[in-house]
Amino acid sequence: MPSSSLIHQACSFLEKGHLVVIPTETVYGLAADASNENAVLKIYELKKRPQFNPLIFHVYSIKQAKSLAFFPDIALKTANHFWNKGRPLTLVLKKSLSNLSSIATAGLDTIAIRRPNHALCLKLLETFNRPLVAPSANYSTTISPTSSQCVKDSFKEKTPFIVEGGPCVIGLESTILDLTSDKPTLLRPGGVTKEELETFFQIPILENRDPVIKSPGLMRRHYSPDKPLRLNALSAKAGEVLIGFGPLAPIGTWRNLSPTGNVKEAAQNLFKTLRDSDALEGFKGIAIMPIPNEGLGFAINDRLIRAATKD
Ligand code: TXA
Numbered sequence: 092m093p094s095s096s097l098i099h100q101a102c103s104f105l106e107k108g109h110l111v112v113i114p115t116e117t118v119y120g121l122a123a124d125a126s127n128e129n130a131v132l133k134i135y136e137l138k139k140r141p142q143f144n145p146l147i148f149h150v151y152s153i154k155q156a157k158s159l160a161f162f163p164d165i166a167l168k169t170a171n172h173f174w175n176k177g178r179p180l181t182l183v184l185k186k187s188l189s190n191l192s193s194i195a196t197a198g199l200d201t202i203a204i205r206r207p208n209h210a211l212c213l214k215l216l217e218t219f220n221r222p223l224v225a226p227s228a229n230y231s232t233t234i235s236p237t238s239s240q241c242v243k244d245s246f247k248e249k250t251p252f253i254v255e256g257g258p259c260v261i262g263l264e265s266t267i268l269d270l271t272s273d274k275p276t277l278l279r280p281g282g283v284t285k286e287e288l289e290t291f292f293q294i295p296i297l298e299n300r301d302p303v304i305k306s307p308g309l310m311r312r313h314y315s316p317d318k319p320l321r322l323n324a325l326s327a328k329a330g331e332v333l334i335g336f337g338p339l340a341p342i343g344t345w346r347n348l349s350p351t352g353n354v355k356e357a358a359q360n361l362f363k364t365l366r367d368s369d370a371l372e373g374f375k376g377i378a379i380m381p382i383p384n385e386g387l388g389f390a391i392n393d394r395l396i397r398a399a400t401k402d
């Protein structure tokens with residue numbers, strides 16, 4: 092289907108209060124018109140997402156973002172810097188007094204906003220001309236989707252209309268940065284690294300010590316495969332499939348996230364490899380080699396720790 096008619100159809104579904112699957116540079120999203128409470132509710136129903144977990148508002152421009160939140164100087168500078176460069180950074184700001192869905196913000200007085208960097212998604216936002224709320228297009232606590240096929244594998248016949256945008260180039264969700272307190276605080280590591288943020292702000296970036304209270308979606312168990320996942324493995328035990336990283340992966344490693352040890356490549360491959368390992372017959376567990384805890388590796392390890400958590 093030509094992209095103009097994809098966008099046209101997606102807009103008409105959204106206008107009618109239906110959900111639409113959208114491509115972004117991070118992961119695929121399950122989008123609804125942010126101004127339509129019934130449509131927003133459908134996201135929670137389909138994903139089986141607890142209602143205390145607020146959604147990210149996706150905007151076309153800083154101008155549109157300003158209609159949703161208060162933008163102190165520092166927030167404006169941050170958005171200008173990262174969004175104009177197409178970097179995956181979600182900002183948490185004080186909600187402004189507009190008629191925002193209180194379901195989408197889970198009754199908080201703050202709001203999470205980002206500008207996705209994907210040509211089709213931006214075209215959709217521009218044409219629709221209103222913000223879209225969109226969590227990752229998967230069941231709550233399961234592995235996020237990095238292609239439209241992953242979305243179909245999750246939702247099967249319940250899959251809404253898909254705007255096909257190819258595989259996601261980053262493969263990990265956006266970084267979430269809280270700018271509502273004195274110091275910028277990292278709520279979720281992601282595509283923009285802590286090092287990048289520290290270079291920009293020229294101060295150490297705090298990490299949220301109580302993410303569940305500040306960012307209710309950051310539950311300990313998340314991104315979970317059905318099979319148990321063992322971290323920092325150097326080889327597979329009986330019944331395990333081994334996911335490798337780097338040139339030292341032993342012979343017999345099933346997949347290697349990056350044979351050269353490149354964390355960017357590993358991030359792109361992470362979720363798909365976890366899904367495939369989970370679906371692989373004849374193995375009862377997944378083992379994964381250590382990933383260096385720097386740059387994007389920090390965000391990868393954040394996801395792996397949650398994926399390995401059982402409670
Ligand atoms: O890359 C991404 O951010 C993807 C794509 C689709 O844009 N979206 C995504 O959404 O990862 P989701 O719903 O899977 O994660 C959103 C996170 C949750 O942990 C939620 O708690 C947090 O954002 N969040 C939303 N509003 C918030 C707020 N006002 N304060 C703190 N955290 C918030």
Ligand code: MG
Pocket residue numbers: 226227235
């Ligand atoms: Mg998610």
